[in-house]
Amino acid sequence: MNIRSLTRGDGVVIGAAVVLFIASFLDLYGFDCPAGINCSRYNAPNAWDSLGLLMSVYLAGIIAAALVIVGRATPGRKVVGFDLGQFGAALSIFAVWTVFWTIIDGSNTGAGLILGLLAAIALAGGAVATPLVPALKAPLMSASGPKVVQPSYGGQPQPGQGYGYPGAPQPSYGGQPGQPGQQQPYGAQPGQPQPAPGPQGSAADAPAGDFTPFWFAVPVARPLYGEDGSPSPIAELAPGTWYLAVEQRGPGLIAQTQDGRRGVLQDTTGIQRG
Numbered sequence: 199m200n201i202r203s204l205t206r207g208d209g210v211v212i213g214a215a216v217v218l219f220i221a222s223f224l225d226l227y228g229f230d231c232p233a234g235i236n237c238s239r240y241n242a243p244n245a246w247d248s249l250g251l252l253m254s255v256y257l258a259g260i261i262a263a264a265l266v267i268v269g270r271a272t273p274g275r276k277v278v279g280f281d282l283g284q285f286g287a288a289l290s291i292f293a294v295w296t297v298f299w300t301i302i303d304g305s306n307t308g309a310g311l312i313l314g315l316l317a318a319i320a321l322a323g324g325a326v327a328t329p330l331v332p333a334l335k336a337p338l339m340s341a342s343g344p345k346v347v348q349p350s351y352g353g354q355p356q357p358g359q360g361y362g363y364p365g366a367p368q369p370s371y372g373g374q375p376g377q378p379g380q381q382q383p384y385g386a387q388p389g390q391p392q393p394a395p396g397p398q399g400s401a402a403d404a405p406a407g408d409f410t411p412f413w414f415a416v417p418v419a420r421p422l423y424g425e426d427g428s429p430s431p432i433a434e435l436a437p438g439t440w441y442l443a444v445e446q447r448g449p450g451l452i453a454q455t456q457d458g459r460r461g462v463l464q465d466t467t468g469i470q471r472g
Contacts, residue, residue: 204338207328208267214321215263221317222246222256224310244310255297259318262289266325287325294318413440413472414453422453422461432461440472 204212225242245252269275269282277285297315301307328334415438421431425447433455435441443463445452450464 203271204267205270205328205334206336206338207324207331207334208270209338210324210334211263211266211321211328214317214324215260217317218256218259218314218321221310221313222252224313225308226251226310227304227308228306230306242308245314251296251300255293255300255314255318258289258296259293259314259321262286262293262325263321265289270328283325287322290318290322290325294322409446411442411444414443414451415440415470415472416463417468417470420463420465422455422459422463424461425452433459435463 222245224244226244226248227242229242245256263286265277265282265286269284269286273281273283275282280288294315297311297318301311301315304311324334416435418437420435422433422435423429424432435453435455439456442454443451444454444460447462449466450462451466452460453463454460
């Protein structure tokens with residue numbers, strides 16, 4: 199059973215069953231020792247000394263909790279025409295009914311019966327109310343999925359800092375603001391030397407047609423092959439880093455690395471666009 203599938207109501211039921219098991223070892227009735235008599239050899243009975251009370255209250259409650267949990271984990275299973283969860287809820291109510299009248303009928307009630315009554319009430323309440331109360335239907339444990347690594351190209355981009363990052367201010371093609379006629383390649387930062395153009399020229403030389411260069415990150419490490427069709431990879435794209443797609447090549451992409459190398463990314467499944 200997946201523990202993340204348990205609800206808060208299931209947690210109440212399981213906790214009540216544990217308390218019931220503990221209560222079965224406690225005294226059912228108190229014992230007043232007369233003055234002048236050594237009562238150390240006398241032991242007050244617990245539920246294990248009374249088979250009827252043990253089976254109808256304590257073990258019945260524990261079995262009811264197991265039926266409720268299994269019934270919710272595997273819906274559709276039935277016992278004598280009832281769903282396991284419904285049968286377990288009915289059995290828990292029977293346990294409450296039995297221990298309540300046992301306490302009413304007795305005298306000098308011990309901790310075993312009192313704690314057993316409280317646990318049985320909590321168990322029956324959790325079994326009956328969980329499908330009806332939204333708060334009890336909430337997951338017992340928060341479902342925290344695996345952390346997604348935020349890709350960065352030479353560092354995590356910050357608003358207004360750097361150039362060429364997804365979401366950062368992008369200067370217009372053909373020049374830097376304030377410096378007409380000078381074009382800055384993708385992936386460069388102000389004040390840093392620019393990588394030498396690859397075999398096919400700068401990454402900013404976008405091919406003609408409908409293709410628009412975009413940033414992307416790969417979900418897992420993937421090889422980058424040469425544009426000449428060589429079977430040996432020229433680089434490996436790592437997850438958590440932004441790369442620039444500069445051209446469409448059949449089902450693949452022409453990508454540029456941080457050091458200016460360009461190659462063909464043949465497997466583009468699952469890439470994250472910037």
